[in-house]
Amino acid sequence: MIRLTLWGEMFDKVTQRLVCQIDPDGDLIAVSSLIDSEKLQPLAVVMNRPSRWFWQTTKYRPTGFTLNQLLQGEYIQPELDQKELVMYQKTHQGSVSGSLEAGGSALSVSVGGSGGSALSSSLGTLHEETVNVFKLIEDSKQRKVDFHHPLLKQMLDTFKQKWEFTVVTTRVFNTSESKIKYSSIMEGSSGITPQLVENIKTKVSGNVHSDTNCVMKIPANTVMAYNVSGLDIKSDGQYEFILRGFICGKQSHQAYPLSGVKTELEEVKSLLCVLDGLSHQSRSPLLLQLRQILLDREHLSVLEDRLEELVYDDAPSLYHSSCSHSPHQIIDTFLDLLIQSDTTSETSLSTESTNPGASMRLSKQNQSVLVAMYNLVSAAMGLTDDGLLLLADICSSQELKSLNDLVTLLTHHSQPLLLTHLPAPLQSEDLLRRVEQLFSSSNVVLKTEDGKLWAVIRRKFERLPFILCLVIHGLAYLSEKQQ
Structure with missing residues (x-):
C-alpha cells in the first residue's frame, strides 16, 4: 500500500x-x-x-x-x-x-x-x-x-x-x-x-x-x-x-502594487477568521500537523477532498474516524484534531459515544470551522510546490505573525514602507530573504532600496499573489496569539 x-x-x-x-x-x-x-x-x-x-x-x-x-x-x-x-x-x-x-x-x-x-x-x-x-x-x-x-x-x-x-x-x-x-x-x-x-x-x-x-x-x-x-x-x-475562446494580445509587463488585492482579500478573510476562535490547545497541534501536510502536495490534495466531502456532500453531517492503517494516517489525525477542536466560546461537537473514533455529529460552530479550513487548504493547493515548501519553513507562531503583519501592511499601502517600520523579526536578513523567496514563488517581487520596501505583482491578473496572502492570513489565525 x-x-x-x-x-x-x-x-x-x-x-x-x-x-x-x-x-x-x-x-x-x-x-x-x-x-x-x-x-x-x-x-x-x-x-x-x-x-x-x-x-x-x-x-x-x-x-x-x-x-x-x-x-x-x-x-x-x-x-x-x-x-x-x-x-x-x-x-x-x-x-x-x-x-x-x-x-x-x-x-x-x-x-x-x-x-x-x-x-x-x-x-x-x-x-x-x-x-x-x-x-x-x-x-x-x-x-x-x-x-x-x-x-x-x-x-x-x-x-x-x-x-x-x-x-x-x-x-x-x-x-x-x-x-x-x-x-x-x-x-x-x-x-x-x-x-x-x-x-x-x-x-x-x-x-x-x-x-x-x-x-x-x-x-x-x-x-x-x-x-x-x-x-x-x-x-x-x-x-x-x-468551446473556450482565446484572446490574443501582448502580455503587459507593467508592475502592479500588491495593494490591488486588498478588496477581494478582505471579503474572503471573513471566511477564515473563525479559526481564530479556536482555543490555544486546539490551534497549536493543528498548525503543527498542517505544516507537515504542506510539505506533501498529495497529502494536501487528499485533505482538500476529505474536507469537501464533510462540508458540501449531501450525506448526513456525520464524521467517522478512519482506520489506523490508512495510507493517509496524517490526514486522519489532522481531521480528528479538527473535529474535536474546542472554541473559546462553546463546545464544538456532540458525541453519541465516548469511545475513541466514534461517530461525531457536527455542530454549527464546528461546521463553520470545517468550512474555514476547507477554504484555507483549497487556497494552499493553488500555490506552487516551491511556495508550499518555503511557507512550511516559516510556520512558527512568531514568524507567521510577522509575515501576516507584513501582508497587511503591503496590501493596505501602495507606497513603500520604511524597513525600520517592519515587524522586528523581519528586520533579520535571513528571515527577510526567505520571505522574499516565498513572495517570488507567487510572482510577487519584494523590492528594497534606500531603506524602503514595497511589493509589486509581475502580471495584473495573476491569481498567485492573492492566494499567497490568503493562505498566510489563514495560517496566522492558527498560530499562537501574541500578547
Whole structure:
C-alpha cells in the first residue's frame, strides 16, 4: 500500500511539472494517476466540478465512458491530428530543514528535521493528439444522448448542481516506455511533553531516519495531460459543445502594487477568521500537523477532498474516524484534531459515544470551522510546490505573525514602507530573504532600496499573489496569539 501511494505521488508530481513546463498559461490538465490515464481516450467523458471560488482549481474526474457510449444510434468516428510535441527529461532536487514547537499548558509538541530528495523523469518523445472539434460539431448535429445510460441517470438526477459533462479533445502521451526515479533521505526528531503537575514535566521523544529509492516504469501510450471541451446536454437529449475562446494580445509587463488585492482579500478573510476562535490547545497541534501536510502536495490534495466531502456532500453531517492503517494516517489525525477542536466560546461537537473514533455529529460552530479550513487548504493547493515548501519553513507562531503583519501592511499601502517600520523579526536578513523567496514563488517581487520596501505583482491578473496572502492570513489565525 505504501509503495502504491508513493508511485501515485511520483506520477502526479511529474505530470504537474510537465504541464507547467510545456503549457504554463494554457488549458492542459495534468493526469494525476495511471488509472485515470487508461480512461482518457479521444472523446472520453470527464466530469468537471467547477470551482466554488475564483482562486480554486477546477476538479476533473474521468468516468471510463466515451461520448459514443452515451449516444443513441451509430458511433461518431473522430478525426484525429497527431504531432510530435517535445522530448522531455527533467530532474528536480529539493531540500528542507527546520523545526517547530507548539503547545499549551497541557501539552507541548516539537518536531525538527532535515532532508533532501531528487525526482527525475525520462519520458522520451511526447506526442499531442487533437480531435477536429469543428468536424465533431458537424457530426453531432441532430444527435441525442441516451438518458437511460447509467452515467447520465446518476449524474443528472443526483448530482445535477455539482458536476458538468466534458469530453477529451486533446491528449499528450509518451511513445515509448518511460522511467521515473525518486530518492530521498530524511532525518528527524520529535518530542511530546505533557505537563502533568505544575513545574513537573515528562518527555517522550524519538528520532526518525528514512531512506527511499524507487524506480517507476511507465508503458508507452500513457496519457500525461489532456484538455476537454464542455458538453451542454439539453432536456430533449440533444447536446452542444462549449468551446473556450482565446484572446490574443501582448502580455503587459507593467508592475502592479500588491495593494490591488486588498478588496477581494478582505471579503474572503471573513471566511477564515473563525479559526481564530479556536482555543490555544486546539490551534497549536493543528498548525503543527498542517505544516507537515504542506510539505506533501498529495497529502494536501487528499485533505482538500476529505474536507469537501464533510462540508458540501449531501450525506448526513456525520464524521467517522478512519482506520489506523490508512495510507493517509496524517490526514486522519489532522481531521480528528479538527473535529474535536474546542472554541473559546462553546463546545464544538456532540458525541453519541465516548469511545475513541466514534461517530461525531457536527455542530454549527464546528461546521463553520470545517468550512474555514476547507477554504484555507483549497487556497494552499493553488500555490506552487516551491511556495508550499518555503511557507512550511516559516510556520512558527512568531514568524507567521510577522509575515501576516507584513501582508497587511503591503496590501493596505501602495507606497513603500520604511524597513525600520517592519515587524522586528523581519528586520533579520535571513528571515527577510526567505520571505522574499516565498513572495517570488507567487510572482510577487519584494523590492528594497534606500531603506524602503514595497511589493509589486509581475502580471495584473495573476491569481498567485492573492492566494499567497490568503493562505498566510489563514495560517496566522492558527498560530499562537501574541500578547
